[in-house]
Structure formats: C-alpha cells, structure tokens
Amino acid sequence: MLIRNAVLIDGTRTDIRVGDTVTEVADDVTAAPGEDEFDAAGGTVLPGLNDHHLHLRAAAAALRSLRVGPDEVRDRAALAGVLAAAVPDQNGWIRAVGYHDSVAGPLTRDLLDAIAPEVPVRIQHRSGVQWTLNTAGLALVGKHDHPDGVLRSADPSWTLPATEPDLEGLGATLSRYGITGVTDATPDLGAGDITELQRRMPQTVRALAPGKRILHDDELDLDALTSWIRHTHSVGVPVALHCVTAAQLVVTLTALRSAGRHPLDRIEHAAVVPDGSVADLADSGVTVVTQPNFVAERGDQYLVDVPEHEHHELWRVGSLLEAGVPVALSTDAPFGHSDPWAAMRAAVHRRTPSGTVLGPNERITEATALAMFTGNRAGHPGAVVPGAPGDLCILATPPPQALAELDAAAVAATVIAGRVVYER
Incomplete structure (x- = not known):
C-alpha cells in the first residue's frame, strides 16, 4: 500500500510504501500497478x-460486564439497584467489575447476599487482584464454607466458569x-x-x-x-x-x-x-x-x-x-x-x-x-523508516495539533502489516 501526503512527527512531508514492513519513505513515490493508495491529506503518520x-481476555470480558465502580454507582442502594436489574450471563452469573470500597465499603458474601439477587454474583475489585462472591456463587466454585467470600484472582484453588x-x-x-x-x-x-x-x-x-x-x-x-x-x-x-x-x-x-x-x-x-x-x-x-x-x-x-x-x-x-x-x-x-x-x-x-x-x-x-x-x-x-514494521497510525491532524491535543478522535486510520484494519 502507498500512503500519500503523509507528515512524519518531525514535520517531514513524504509518501510511504508499506507492506509487512515499511519499504520506502520518499517524496513522489510512483504507485505500482494495482497498488492501493491512501491519502493522508497532510495528517501525521506515526508508528503504530x-x-x-x-x-x-479480561478487557474483552469487561465489554460485556456490569460496571460498579465509583463513576457508575455511588452507594449501597445504587449498587443494589444495578445488581437487581442485571441480566445473568450464559452461565447464569452476574459478572460485575470495577468495584472500589468507596462505593459501599468492603464487600463480603453477607453484604452481597443481602443486596443481590439469589443467582450467583461475582464482583471484581478495580485492582483486579480479588473477587467477592455471594453464597450462591461460592457454592458453585466449591467454596460454600468460605468465611467472607473474598477470593484472590491468582488463587489456584478455585476457578470461575469460562465466558466467551x-x-x-x-x-x-x-x-x-x-x-x-x-x-x-x-x-x-x-x-x-x-x-x-x-x-x-x-x-x-x-x-x-x-x-x-x-x-x-x-x-x-x-x-x-x-x-x-x-x-x-x-x-x-x-x-x-x-x-x-x-x-x-x-x-x-x-x-x-x-x-x-x-x-x-x-x-x-x-x-x-x-x-x-x-x-x-x-x-x-x-x-x-x-x-x-x-x-x-x-x-x-x-x-x-x-x-x-x-x-x-x-x-x-x-x-x-x-x-x-x-x-x-x-x-x-x-x-x-x-x-x-x-x-x-x-x-x-x-x-x-x-x-x-x-x-x-x-x-x-x-x-x-x-x-x-x-x-x-x-x-x-519506533520510527517510520524503511525496515520498520508495517504498522502505522494515521492521524487527521498535523504534528503540532496532534501533540497539543493527544486525542483519539484524531485517528483516521490504523494499518497493520500493510493492511488498513480501521478507517473512520
């Protein structure tokens, strides 16, 4: 692929030929027959x-999880409300993430039993190092007699059901x-x-x-x-x-x-x-x-x-x-x-x-x-130079503006191994 009218972060204006690697960075590059072209229109081209x-996997699972951090729920009543309205996943669990004690204090199995539905509930602390399960959830992971329901994520003695x-x-x-x-x-x-x-x-x-x-x-x-x-x-x-x-x-x-x-x-x-x-x-x-x-x-x-x-x-x-x-x-x-x-x-x-x-x-x-x-x-x-990986981030803004704003909204296209995987 040939990227035309690119500007590197140092202000250099250039064309860029890219495949698995960057193969050419020069002015007025001649397109090969049938070669795809992308007009950067004076925007900044960065290494990916x-x-x-x-x-x-946790980030992907979080896309389908209930968020219960301080930005989403403010107190115990609000936490109870969002748990009550939650729809269990394909395994019958309510999976929530992002919890912090500032919402409703330290979570325990007893607190969850009091405010959550009677289905299995698991809530991950925002640090990622621990989960709190209610009694129904603890029974399913073989921890029915656990004193407080707070389980370390890295503890190999228990596992949660796999979710896709x-x-x-x-x-x-x-x-x-x-x-x-x-x-x-x-x-x-x-x-x-x-x-x-x-x-x-x-x-x-x-x-x-x-x-x-x-x-x-x-x-x-x-x-x-x-x-x-x-x-x-x-x-x-x-x-x-x-x-x-x-x-x-x-x-x-x-x-x-x-x-x-x-x-x-x-x-x-x-x-x-x-x-x-x-x-x-x-x-x-x-x-x-x-x-x-x-x-x-x-x-x-x-x-x-x-x-x-x-x-x-x-x-x-x-x-x-x-x-x-x-x-x-x-x-x-x-x-x-x-x-x-x-x-x-x-x-x-x-x-x-x-x-x-x-x-x-x-x-x-x-x-x-x-x-x-x-x-x-x-x-x-990294740098956009011949021999570098063919992974690039193309912004819609020139370098001074791109640096001043540092804004994801400026991303116009993303190239991986010479192929556009995102274009707005």
Whole structure:
C-alpha cells in the first residue's frame, strides 16, 4: 500500500510504501500497478501504538460486564439497584467489575447476599487482584464454607466458569485508538491461550507469561523470589514483576540484584516509588512499565487515601526518566481505561478528575508521552523508516495539533502489516 501526503512527527512531508514492513519513505513515490493508495491529506503518520501492559481476555470480558465502580454507582442502594436489574450471563452469573470500597465499603458474601439477587454474583475489585462472591456463587466454585467470600484472582484453588470474551470487539476498539501491538500481562497464560489471542486479535500480541509474577505484601519472600527469578532467567525467560507498593518494589530490586538481570526484565506498575528507591531503580537497569492514567481516573481517591507527603511518589514518570530509568506507558485495561491517548494526556498534565495536579514534577512533554506508546517493546520507541514494521497510525491532524491535543478522535486510520484494519 502507498500512503500519500503523509507528515512524519518531525514535520517531514513524504509518501510511504508499506507492506509487512515499511519499504520506502520518499517524496513522489510512483504507485505500482494495482497498488492501493491512501491519502493522508497532510495528517501525521506515526508508528503504530503499542499498549505495553493490558489483559486481553479480561478487557474483552469487561465489554460485556456490569460496571460498579465509583463513576457508575455511588452507594449501597445504587449498587443494589444495578445488581437487581442485571441480566445473568450464559452461565447464569452476574459478572460485575470495577468495584472500589468507596462505593459501599468492603464487600463480603453477607453484604452481597443481602443486596443481590439469589443467582450467583461475582464482583471484581478495580485492582483486579480479588473477587467477592455471594453464597450462591461460592457454592458453585466449591467454596460454600468460605468465611467472607473474598477470593484472590491468582488463587489456584478455585476457578470461575469460562465466558466467551468479545476479543474481536476489543480488537476493533483498540484499532480505533491506533493500537497495532499489545503485551498481555496476565500471569497464568499458557501457550494455547497465547496462540488463541494471536489468532483472534488483529494486533500483534506478545505475552509476559510465563515470566509474569504478582506480588502480595503479606506473602513477600525474598529468598523464594530470588530463586524464582534465577530459575526463570536460566531458561532464557525475562521476568515481569507486579509492584504496586513500596515494599514490593524494595523486595523486587533486592531480588534482582542478587539473581542477576535479563535485558528484558520489567517492573510492572511501580505505582509507588519512594524517594530512596529511585536511584536503586536506575542502577538496576530494569524497565518500568507504568500507568499514569490512574492519576486521571482515580487521583481524587488517592488524595483521600494516601498521606500528602507521599503524593509525589505515586505513578512517577518524569523523575524516573531524569534518573535514567527506562520507562514505557500502558493502560492496564480493563483496570484502567483502554484509551492510550487519555493515558498520554494524564502523563503530561497529571490532573485528577477534580482538576488537582498530582505530582507536578512527574509531568512529561507531549512528544515524550507519545514516544512511550510507540515501538515494538517497552522502552524502545519506533520510527517510520524503511525496515520498520508495517504498522502505522494515521492521524487527521498535523504534528503540532496532534501533540497539543493527544486525542483519539484524531485517528483516521490504523494499518497493520500493510493492511488498513480501521478507517473512520
């Protein structure tokens, strides 16, 4: 395919020939007989965006799930109302996601039994780390005598009934954002799961499994983690460690220092980075894949829950870059919104929903935020040059406007391996 009248992010006007890879970037390229042409009309052409951390099956399932977060329900009565009106899925369950304790306090089986229908109900906390089931649901997963109905997502002693996720619908949504590649951060994906995702998604799909591990503060074991990292590296697999607390980060950095590093090791989230850990993080050389979109989505709750003197430690970006830490951005969909452009704006402006700037020193430029969503893997921004993958995001706006707005509405077309998969 030949893209005419393109403008690269540096302002260069050019034509672009693209197939599986970009083969030509030059002025006045002559179209081959029968070659498809696309007129970019002076819009910006970027490397396709990559979301470096999300959960595909969960994000696809969320498209068909009831949302019960603070933005949708305000109190216990409202929660009861939406559960009562919900239609069970094909397995007879009511599946709800996005819950936070600010809605109706900590969920338990007894609370759900009191306010929910007598069908099986499962509600996922917005962190993604736990579900709360009512008595009917607990009976179906073999946990009828569980004391409170709160079950960790990663606990292998129970499983939820499989639901058919709308992966095609998710793929179409991501294409509308200009996303051409994704990294699934689900820890327990098998080879068959990954193959299925790659078959059904238009995007290039990579996975962190089997090197992904979620840490919990009450189960931190430095020796065990060090041993696991060393073994994982010994079979040629990098590790990706989920760190959302200061304790998890400190233990992870200590374990990596002892076990040694693989060049593709990653720390996922780094939601809290104390001042004293910034230099250690830089010395480790490990890439941080983080989600400043949570400042824009949940920042007002952070202002309430987190002591003021720790606000600057949340979802760092600018100070990590300044210290020399490789950083890439992502959305953590469905636990964060899947719009990468919103995540870029959050990294630039750091505004909570009420307009408070949270961590002003962590702000970055528009160009830096955009670069952190391009490229083939975390920390390696891409460029539209011959030999690059044939994955492109075509915007309707010229570079200055595109950078100033960072708006998904500007995406005019998305190209994957030389084929248009989305055109507005």
